[in-house]
Amino acid sequence: MTMAMPLVMFLGVVVFLMVRSGELRAWQVVLVGLFGFYLAKTHMADPIVGAVAWLLTGLTHTY
Numbered sequence: 001m002t003m004a005m006p007l008v009m010f011l012g013v014v015v016f017l018m019v020r021s022g023e024l025r026a027w028q029v030v031l032v033g034l035f036g037f038y039l040a041k042t043h044m045a046d047p048i049v050g051a052v053a054w055l056l057t058g059l060t061h062t063y
Contacts, residue, residue, distance in 0.1 A: 007056070
């Protein structure tokens with residue numbers, strides 16, 4: 001998936017800015033990150049990756 005790294009980098013910047021603004025606490029970010037790692041090991045990882053790819057393809061499709 002060619003959109004994976006830019007999407008991860010974008011989400012990382014968003015999370016960093018939200019932590020700096022005080023809207024998110026560091027423990028919340030760690031908890032969500034750990035949840036993501038555990039979710040990636042389950043059978044739900046492939047459908048989630050497929051849904052994100054479908055959504056990004058739909059949003060970036062040009063005629």
